Amino acid sequence: MGMTITEKILAAHCGKMRVEPGMLINAGIDLVMCHDVTTTPAIDLLKEHGINKVFDPDKIVVMPDHFIPNKDIKSAEMVRKIRLWAKDNNINAFYDLGRHGVCHALLPEQGHVKAGMTIVGADSHTCTHGAFGAFSTGIGSTDLAAALATGELWFKVPASLLFKLEGELPSGVYAKDLILDIIRRIGVDGALYRAMEFSGSAVDGMDMESRMTICNMAIEAGAKSGIMAPDAVSAAYLKERGIEEQADIQSDADAVYEQRFDIDVAALEPMVAFPDLPSNGRRISDIREKIPLDQVYIGSCTNGRISDLRIAAKILKGQRVANGTRCIVVPASTEIWKQANREGLLDIFAEAGAAVSTPTCGACLGGHMGILAAGERCISTTNRNFTGRMGSPDSEVYLASPATAAASALRGYICDPRPFLEDK
Amino acid sequence: MKAHVYPRNDINTDEIIPARYLNMDREEDLAAHAMEDIDREFYKKVREGDVIIAGENFGCGSSREHAVWALRGAGIRAVIAGSFARIFYRNCINNGFLAIECPGISEQIADASEVLIDLEKGEIRDLAGKRTYRFEPFPAFALEMIRKGGLLNIITKKI
Numbered sequence: 001m002g003m004t005i006t007e008k009i010l011a012a013h014c015g016k017m018r019v020e021p022g023m024l025i026n027a028g029i030d031l032v033m034c035h036d037v038t039t040t041p042a043i044d045l046l047k048e049h050g051i052n053k054v055f056d057p058d059k060i061v062v063m064p065d066h067f068i069p070n071k072d073i074k075s076a077e078m079v080r081k082i083r084l085w086a087k088d089n090n091i092n093a094f095y096d097l098g099r100h101g102v103c104h105a106l107l108p109e110q111g112h113v114k115a116g117m118t119i120v121g122a123d124s125h126t127c128t129h130g131a132f133g134a135f136s137t138g139i140g141s142t143d144l145a146a147a148l149a150t151g152e153l154w155f156k157v158p159a160s161l162l163f164k165l166e167g168e169l170p171s172g173v174y175a176k177d178l179i180l181d182i183i184r185r186i187g188v189d190g191a192l193y194r195a196m197e198f199s200g201s202a203v204d205g206m207d208m209e210s211r212m213t214i215c216n217m218a219i220e221a222g223a224k225s226g227i228m229a230p231d232a233v234s235a236a237y238l239k240e241r242g243i244e245e246q247a248d249i250q251s252d253a254d255a256v257y258e259q260r261f262d263i264d265v266a267a268l269e270p271m272v273a274f275p276d277l278p279s280n281g282r283r284i285s286d287i288r289e290k291i292p293l294d295q296v297y298i299g300s301c302t303n304g305r306i307s308d309l310r311i312a313a314k315i316l317k318g319q320r321v322a323n324g325t326r327c328i329v330v331p332a333s334t335e336i337w338k339q340a341n342r343e344g345l346l347d348i349f350a351e352a353g354a355a356v357s358t359p360t361c362g363a364c365l366g367g368h369m370g371i372l373a374a375g376e377r378c379i380s381t382t383n384r385n386f387t388g389r390m391g392s393p394d395s396e397v398y399l400a401s402p403a404t405a406a407a408s409a410l411r412g413y414i415c416d417p418r419p420f421l422e423d424k
Numbered sequence: 425m426k427a428h429v430y431p432r433n434d435i436n437t438d439e440i441i442p443a444r445y446l447n448m449d450r451e452e453d454l455a456a457h458a459m460e461d462i463d464r465e466f467y468k469k470v471r472e473g474d475v476i477i478a479g480e481n482f483g484c485g486s487s488r489e490h491a492v493w494a495l496r497g498a499g500i501r502a503v504i505a506g507s508f509a510r511i512f513y514r515n516c517i518n519n520g521f522l523a524i525e526c527p528g529i530s531e532q533i534a535d536a537s538e539v540l541i542d543l544e545k546g547e548i549r550d551l552a553g554k555r556t557y558r559f560e561p562f563p564a565f566a567l568e569m570i571r572k573g574g575l576l577n578i579i580t581k582k583i
Contacts, residue, residue, distance in 0.1 A: 049580045071447075126487075143575070146518075367446075384436075
């Protein structure tokens with residue numbers, strides 16, 4: 001009986017020939033990712049337990065991103081603490097303000113991720129990096145402290161769900177629409193404790209940024225990880241970042257899946273997830289009511305990459321954001337910001353009346369830089385629309401693709417982006 | 425111990441401790457804001473040793489361990505839910521904090537019931553309703569972590 005890619009990676013990291021779902025293992029960790037919010041308590045925990053050394057400073061990447069630029073004195077103290085800790089522990093991969101970005105945009109962009117790795121990050125969206133064929137999962141601060149101290153962590157080997165994504169996405173329909181549709185089908189706990197494995201011709205035809213958008217939201221279905229096999233597309237992305245060595249790791253043809261889902265992506269439409277769950281997706285053509293917007297947010301680890309900004313700019317170019325609607329664009333990393341600047345995208349946003357910010361997780365999690373008041377409504381390219389996610393518990397968040405968000409910014413209410421893309 | 429019952433599914437970590445308080449991480453600071461976007465009276469109602477009973481997928485969303493600390497700081501000693509989101513569940517076990525899976529209980533038990541938990545037998549007793557709910561006892565590794573007060577106490581011995 002064969003193994004899935006997830007089982008192969010985990011077996012290779014716990015010294016076994018094979019593992020099976022449900023087995024409890026201690027797996028070696030190749031990369032530990034730390035950010036401002038969850039790392040400060042881990043530093044305290046290490047100190048409390050008298051652990052004054054990390055397992056390997058070269059396998060640790062630290063990036064303050066949630067509340068930067070520091071939003072208040074408390075967050076400034078948090079970032080100061082991790083900055084000093086990283087220095088004391090000789091951790092060179094510290095992405096301070098000026099090289100900063102949202103952790104899941106930075107990590108692959110800066111060449112830290114490759115196929116076959118085990119990656120843990122103290123952030124739920126760490127599943128993003130499965131797009132490169134890594135086992136990558138989110139953990140809390142105690143797990144983080146343990147991983148930093150020992151370079152290993154306990155796991156229950158997850159069963160895998162196979163999502164066969166076939167066909168070509170229609171014009172105006174993107175990876176975000178596809179993952180919102182998958183979460184609508186299976187629910188916010190439809191993949192609880194499972195690995196979501198994505199393959200098929202639709203995945204083969206996607207660039208890495210689209211693949212990351214899909215794996216990023218695996219957690220929104222409750223999954224432990226999202227994963228896609230490495231191929232020529234992922235190899236080319238890594239080669240640009242100086243990584244030549246590639247693990248050729250694939251699921252066996254007779255690997256066992258708990259369930260298989262076949263999805264014809266050509267039949268999809270733009271999707272909008274209504275409050276208060278990512279699973280509340282509706283096809284744009286089924287939305288009959290007019291839903292006016294106070295704010296439009298384009299950014300985050302889900303959809304703040306250069307291809308997302310290009311799509312938004314294509315729609316916003318030469319147009320104006322509707323009166324009464326605010327639009328915020330947040331490139332997800334410094335490199336993305338610089339690239340968008342070189343391409344003139346930042347000018348397009350500013351001329352359209354959108355505010356462009358420096359990279360930050362910011363308002364996606366209701367941190368800062370675009371918080372909603374009671375009664376306000378926002379369409380956002382982010383990943384969660386829980387009660388109070390972007391501010392007041394009496395505000396509303398609708399999730400959508402950058403195209404749907406940009407088109408809706410021009411109208412001032414939620415609308416279909418496809419007419420805006422004709423002749424463009 | 426008194427049970428605070430929230431029968432809803434998918435109670436997420438943004439509701440358990442909103443991100444606006446994540447610039448703090450001490451239990452005593454977080455406690456006052458635990459569950460405040462669901463129930464503004466929560467902190468006032470809870471007494472040391474109480475439990476939460478909820479529906480499926482409790483603790484979904486962010487990896488913030490602050491959710492466990494906020495509940496523990498408020499006096500909660502266990503969360504009993506139909507099912508748990510995985511990172512929240514790990515965070516509970518890693519802290520030696522009780523997360524008990526007991527499908528269906530939130531639909532049957534009345535709010536403010538007095539309950540007793542028997543970890544060895546895998547039973548929750550509703551004292552007023554005189555009813556017993558069964559749960560799968562914890563696997564050995566989780567029980568060890570709960571007894572030893574969390575993951576770091578275990579690894580500290582190994583290093």
